[in-house]
Ligand SMILES: Nc1ncnc2c1ncn2[C@@H]1O[C@H](COP(=O)(O)OP(=O)(O)O)[C@@H](O)[C@H]1O
């Protein structure tokens with residue numbers, strides 16, 4: 661398996677707070693890896709550093725042979741990294757299809773017009789929203805809005821997909837649908853890095869997981885082995901996570 665993404669000693673400070681502390685790990689091409697940890701442990705910040713939403717304070721991030729540390733989000737997206745956000749972010753004034761088309765303008769190569777429309781409709785189809793491109797996001801229920809976010813992330817055909825608690829807030833049957841959807845994407849060979857609190861999803865989707873606590877990586881390895889280590893169990897005490 662070739663390396664796709666490597667973080668080396670990445671640190672992010674917000675004033676006096678060290679949100680991410682000397683974090684290092686590598687994702688191999690085609691892996692599906694979970695990022696776990698209690699609230700405030702720096703998971704979303706790691707996602708934001710990889711996608712370029714935030715610059716690192718120090719350390720390096722290499723994606724597919726390129727040092728992406730200094731690059732802005734649209735350049736990083738163009739190299740093949742897509743993401744969803746912890747809170748759904750859809751443009752309410754645009755149709756579902758146009759929400760999915762938008763990032764295609766930044767894709768490499770750019771996709772416009774009828775081709776973009778076809779690509780968006782194919783992505784909507786893949787996430788289970790076939791034929792609903794003309795709807796307004798506000799007319800969709802919560803899981804369908806999450807599906808639009810996923811369609812928007814996969815439409816540019818990224819090499820790496822970052823999902824930040826994409827399954828949070830789903831009911832049990834929606835969760836099953838969501839797990840199968842992500843599994844299907846993983847099966848196509850796309851590399852997926854997902855922040856997730858739902859252990860059922862982590863266990864089913866991620867052969868490997870990385871655990872963060874207070875900004876540091878405290879475990880990285882095969883999921884079942886990682887979840888049974890004393891440090892990880894301690895990190896979750898009082899978090900009511902079903903580790
Ligand atoms: N933009 C920001 N400005 C200041 N502090 C932040 C910012 N983003 C996150 N933090 C802080 O960094 C820490 C890690 O946050 P976050 O990465 O969101 O954790 P998680 O996603 O694991 O819950 C928290 O203490 C949070 O308050």
Ligand SMILES: [Mg+2]
Nearest residue numbers: 703704705746
């Ligand atoms: Mg978070």
